Amino acid sequence: xxxxxxxxxxxxxxxxxxxxxxxxxxxxxxxxxxxxxxxxxxxxxxxxxxxxxxxxxxxxxxxxxxxxxxxxxxxxxxxxxxxxxxxxxxxxxxxxxxxxxxxxxxxxxxxxxxxxxxxxxxxxxxxxxxxxxxxxxxxxxxxxxxxxxxxxxxxxxxxxxxxxxxxxxxxxxxxxxxxxxxxxxxxxxxxxxxxxxxxxxxxxxxxxxxxxxxxxxxxxxxxxxxxxxxxxxxxxxxxxxxxxxxxxxxxxxxxxxxxxxxxxxxxxxxxxxxxxxxxxxxxxxxxxxxxxxxxxxxxxxxxxxxxxxxxxxxxxxxxxxxxxxxxxxxxx
Numbered sequence: 001x002x003x004x005x006x007x008x009x010x011x012x013x014x015x016x017x018x019x020x021x022x023x024x025x026x027x028x029x030x031x032x033x034x035x036x037x038x039x040x041x042x043x044x045x046x047x048x049x050x051x052x053x054x055x056x057x058x059x060x061x062x063x064x065x066x067x068x069x070x071x072x073x074x075x076x077x078x079x080x081x082x083x084x085x086x087x088x089x090x091x092x093x094x095x096x097x098x099x100x101x102x103x104x105x106x107x108x109x110x111x112x113x114x115x116x117x118x119x120x121x122x123x124x125x126x127x128x129x130x131x132x133x134x135x136x137x138x139x140x141x142x143x144x145x146x147x148x149x150x151x152x153x154x155x156x157x158x159x160x161x162x163x164x165x166x167x168x169x170x171x172x173x174x175x176x177x178x179x180x181x182x183x184x185x186x187x188x189x190x191x192x193x194x195x196x197x198x199x200x201x202x203x204x205x206x207x208x209x210x211x212x213x214x215x216x217x218x219x220x221x222x223x224x225x226x227x228x229x230x231x232x233x234x235x236x237x238x239x240x241x242x243x244x245x246x247x248x249x250x251x252x253x254x255x256x257x258x259x260x261x262x263x264x265x266x267x268x269x270x271x272x273x274x275x276x277x278x279x280x281x282x283x284x285x286x287x288x289x290x291x292x293x294x295x296x297x298x299x300x301x302x303x304x305x306x307x308x309x310x311x312x313x314x315x316x317x318x319x320x321x322x323x324x325x326x327x328x329x330x331x332x
Contacts, residue, residue, distance in 0.1 A: 029315065032315040032316070032318070032319050033065075033066060033069060033315070034062055034066075035318065035319045035322040035323075036164065036315060036318035036319065036322070037061055037062045037065040037066065037164065037168070038058050038061070038062060038322055039168075039318045039319070039321040039322035039325070040061075040164060040165055040167070040168025040169065040205070040318075040321075041054075041057055041058050041061050041168045041169075041171050041172050042058065042321075042322065042325045042326075043168075043201070043205070043267060043268065043269075043321055043325065044168060044169045044171075044172035044173070044198060044201075044202070045172050045176065046268055047268055047325070047328050047329065047332065050329065053175065053176075054172075054176070057121060057171050057172065057175055060117050060120050060121045060171075061121060061167065061168060061171050063113070063117045064113075064114055064117035064118045064121065064125070064129070064167070065164055065167060067110045067111075067113035067114040067117060068110070068111075068114040068129065068132070068163075070110040071107055071110035071111040071113075071114055071133075072136050072160055074106055074107040074110065075107050075111075075136060075137065076136075111133065114129055114133075115129060115130075115133075118167070121167075121171045121174075121175075122170070122171065122174035122175060122190050123174075123189045123190055124170050124173075124174045124189065124190060124192060125167055125170050125171055125174065128163065128166055128167050128170055129163075129167070132159075132160070132163040135159060135160075136160060139156055139157070139159075143156075146232075147234065148232075148234060149234060150234055150239035150240070151234055151235060151236045151239045151240070152234040153221075153228070153233050153234055153235050154214060154217050154218060154221055154235045154236055155214075157213075157214075157217055158209065158210045158213040158214045158217065161209050161210075161213045161314075162206050162209050162210060164209070165202060165205045165206050165209055166202070166206070169194075169198070169202045170192070173192045173193055173194045173198075174190040174191070174192055174193075175190070176193065177193040178193055178194060178195045178198065181193040181194060181195055182194055182195055182196070200266065201263075201266060201267050204259060204262055204263050204266060204267075205263060207259050208256055208259040208260055208263055208317070209314070211252045211253075211255045211256040211259060212252075212253075212256040212260075212310070212313060212314040212317065213311075213314055214249075214252050215249050215250075215252035215253040215256055215288070215310050216249075216306075216307050216308075216309075216310025216311045216313070216314060217307075218235075218236050218237070218245045218246070218248060218249035218252070219245075219246070219249055219288075219291060219303040219304070219306040219307040219310065220303065220304065220307035221235035221236055221237045221238075221245060222237045222242045222245050222246065222291075222299060222300060222303035223300055223301075223303045223304045223307065224237075225237045225238060225242060225300060236248055236249075242296070242299050242300070242303075243292070243299070246288075246291045246292045246294075246299065246303070247292055249288055249291070249306070249310075250285070250288045250289060250291070250292055253281070253284060253285050253288050253310070253313075254285070256281075257278075257281040257285070260277050260281065260317060261274070261277075261278075263321075264277070268325070268328070269321065269324045269325070270324070270328065271323075271324045271327045271328055271331075272320065272323060272324055272327060273320045273321060273323075273324040276316075276320055277317060277320055280312075280313050280316050280317070281313065283309075283313075284309050284310055284312075284313040287305065287306045287309045287310075288306055288309075288310070290302070290306075291303060291306045
């Protein structure tokens with residue numbers, strides 16, 4: 001191996017090794033994202049024969065949303081580096097593990113991949129990604145630090161995860177045709193084919209994603225209270241107090257569970273989704289309830305645990321959707 005090739009491999013391996021240890025993301029979480037990003041187009045497609053076309057859409061959706069996940073998280077680390085100096089000093093920029101410039105280049109790379117993969121799915125998915133990217137950029141860089149509306153930051157942050165649902169449904173609606181379709185026909189771009197039933201399903205999944213993600217965001221906002229307060233970021237904790245943020249988070253978890261049950265009875269899910277989902281929901285509610293009981297000295301430390309449990313609840317719910325549909329396909 002010549003020196004040039006060897007150096008190229010080392011230069012390529014260095015960012016990969018950094019990403020591997022960047023947030024210490026557990027293998028369970030990394031695998032769950034694959035199932036999550038697959039589950040939405042699978043739910044939208046239904047229990048129909050699978051062929052190259054649907055498998056291609058699912059694969060491109062995974063690649064696009066995974067790239068977008070890394071891009072959004074890295075952009076967030078860059079824009080929130082001032083807050084992280086106080087609340088998360090071990091993160092890459094505050095700890096000095098990577099420079100802001102290098103992290104910016106990595107974020108740019110993943111953003112480019114996201115745009116390419118979305119365009120390969122459909123033009124409409126490309127449009128969804130453009131709007132999502134603009135929102136993430138403006139929200140993280142400017143709005144959440146300058147908008148003084150109470151709890152603004154956490155009210156709008158879940159939109160980033162709602163994009164997963166919208167993208168998955170649009171990917172199917174622009175590549176396949178439903179029976180009794182409502183068809184939106186615009187010249188020079190793909191038709192959008194859907195029906196009222198599927199629109200309702202998407203709306204339910206959007207609501208579930210919003211409340212489940214927001215419920216886990218609030219405890220993390222309690223943990224970041226000091227940094228957010230210092231920089232004027234409006235979260236539920238900085239706007240209404242840590243105790244009230246814990247109470248609102250508990251209510252949001254309750255609402256998300258009820259929405260999960262509605263998703264079960266309204267969609268094609270019939271196999272194993274419901275019982276494991278209820279178990280995970282009750283388990284998460286237990287931790288959320290305990291958070292409300294903590295005093296001022298304990299609540300910030302315990303909130304990071306509840307935030308982690310809540311995020312696992314969100315991921316596992318989508319994983320269960322994937323497993324339920326996969327079992328139905330295998331049985332057929």
